[in-house]
Amino acid sequence: MGVANQTCESSKQLSDRFYVTAFSIIFLFGLLFNSLALVFFFRFTKIRSQTTVYMKNLACTDLLLVGSLPVRILFYVSRRQFPWRLCELTGLVFLVNMYGSIFFLTCISLDRCVAICFPMKSRLNSLRGRAKWISAGVWLLVVGASIPPYLVIPKSDNETGACPLCFDKKPSYVTNPATVAATLLVGYGIPLATILVCSLSLLRAVRRSSATRMDYVDWRKIRNMVAANVVIFVVCFLPYHTVLLLYVTVRTPERELTLRASYRATIAVACLNAIFDPLAYYFATETFQKSVGVKALKNALTSNTDSAEGNNRSLSPQRAKLGHSARTIMT
Known part of the structure; x- marks a missing residue:
C-alpha cells in the first residue's frame, strides 16, 4: 500500500x-x-x-479566459481548498471562452464565404452588415447556455463553502447524456460542418476567380490561412468533445479516473486557442498587407503604363471589383 500511495502521489505531483x-x-x-x-x-x-x-469579440473572449487562468495555476501550485464559487466561476469562464471562440470562428468563416461566393445577394450582404448584433447574440447564447450547470449543481460536499477538489472533481452536468448530445450537435458538430463547407467553398471560389489568375491574390497563402483556421478549430476543441462522448459511451467505474484525467488534459488543450487565435489574426493581416495591397498596387501601375487608355477604362471596374474581393478575403 505504501508503494502504491507513493506512486499515486508522484503521478499527481507530475500532473x-x-x-x-x-x-x-x-x-x-x-x-x-x-x-x-x-x-x-x-x-x-x-x-x-x-x-x-x-475578431475583436474573439480576442475579448480569449482575454476573459486568460484572466481566469491564474486561479487554475494557484490551485495546482498550492492545492489549497478554494471557495466553491471561485471554482465554478472559473469553469464558467472556460465554457464561455470555448463556445464563444467556436461560434465567432464560425461567424468569420461564414462572413468570408458569403462575401466571396455570393457577392450579389443583397439579403446576405445586408445580414453581413449586422455583425455587431450577431456578436451580441453569440455572447447571449454562450453565456446563457453555460450558466445552467452552475445553477443545478449542489453547492458543495461540505458546509464550509470550500471545494477541496475544485478543478479535479467529476464533471457531472457537462457529461450528462442529454447535455452531451446537445453540446456535440449544436456546440461543436454544426459549427465544424459549417466551417468545413465554408472553407471548401471559399477555396474553390478563389481558385477559379479572375483575381487569382491576375495575381491579385496569392491562392497558396489563402489556402494556408484557411487550413490553419480549420486546424486550430479541430486541434483545440475536438479532444474535449471526444472525451465528453466517451463519458457517455464507455462510462464505467474502472474508466472513471482515466476519463477524469483526460477531461482535465483536454481543458488545457482547449485553452490553447487563446494563443493560436491571435496568430491567425497576424497571418491574415500580414497576407493582406503584403499579398493583396502591394501586389495589387504594383500590377495596377504596370497595367496602366503598358495598356491603352481605352483598355484601362474598360478594365478599371473589374480591377476595382477584384481588389475589393481580395481585401474581403484577407480582412
Missing part, C-alpha cells in the same frame, strides 16, 4: 507541474498576443470589415 507549466505559458502568451491584437484592431482603423468585428 500538477504539467498544468502549472501549460496554464502559465497560455497566460503569458495569450495575454500578450490578444492585447496586441486588440490594440491593432482599434488603432489601425483603415482595415475595417465585418470580419474584424468578430
